[in-house]
Amino acid sequence: MGKQRKPLDQILGAFEEDVVTPSLPISRDENIxxxxxxxxxxxxxxxxxxxxxxxxxxxxxxxxxxxxxxAAKLNRSKADLVRIAVNRLLEELEA
Incomplete structure (x- = not known):
């Protein structure tokens, strides 16, 4: 067999160390x-x-x-939107 691949967690960890995330999201639209x-x-x-x-x-x-x-408007997958919606619903029901 060929060279063994690096674990995805190791690759992701190296990538996230290089990325600087803002403390607050920046909105270009005043309505958001x-x-x-x-x-x-x-x-x-x-x-x-x-x-x-x-x-x-x-x-x-x-x-x-x-x-x-x-999903197309937000450039996200339908699954992402459903996950977020379900999470928010459950948070409201638990409160």
């Missing part, structure tokens, strides 16, 4: 709040991947179309 609790702030902050569980979700076509348009 820049506080840490805003959805826009959460979308601007990259997060480390954790272990995941895959499940299937059936959506009505109209809801899928809205989700697809929002």
């Amino acid at each position: 709040p820049t506080n840490q609790n805003s959805l826009a702030a959460q979308l601007a902050q990259p997060s480390r991947k954790k272990s995941t569980i895959r499940f299937t979700l059936d959506l009505e076509k109209s809801l899928d179309k809205r989700l697809t348009q929002s």
Whole structure:
């Protein structure tokens, strides 16, 4: 076999050491709040991947179309938007 690859955690750790993240997200649009609790702030902050569980979700076509348009507008995947929405819902339910 060939050369053994580096673990992804090691590669990611080296990359993150070089990146300087701002303490507050910068918004170019006055309509987007820049506080840490805003959805826009959460979308601007990259997060480390954790272990995941895959499940299937059936959506009505109209809801899928809205989700697809929002994902394209924010340059994020539909899965990212659903994860954020579920997380926010659970936080509100737990409060």
